[in-house]
Amino acid sequence: MRASDLLGREVLDRDGIRLGVVTDLRCVLDGPLRGGLCAPRVEALLVSRHRTGSLLGYDRNEQQGPWLLRVLVRLLHRRLTVVPWTVVETSQAGPLARPLALRVAAADLPAAEGRHTPG
Secondary structure (H helix, E strand, O other): OOHHHOOOOEEEOOOOOEEEEEEEEEEEOOOOEEOOEEOOEEEEEEEEOOOOOOOOOOOOOOOOOOHHHHHHHHHHOOOOEEEEHHHEOHHHOOOOOOOEEEOOOHHHOOOOOOOOOOO
């Protein structure tokens, strides 16, 4: 699976309620060895109600850059939801145009860290 198979896809919870679209991925380098490095593995999806724009790393507090751009991106995606990969129905995670379904209701998602709050 490629990142492009996930980015921009709509996400629905178990009850069919729209959470938003995948705007970014959180990956960890603990997959199988490829050459001298571990392959990245998707740990979570970052889902925003807004399709416009991308996070470009400005969702992280330590990100440096033009303050106006950082403020605008954070404002646009202020209700970002972090969806653990473990709750994604992976049988629907292929390169199809249909929405990604979750195995849980939106209310059952774990609390997001920092300023990212579900809903």
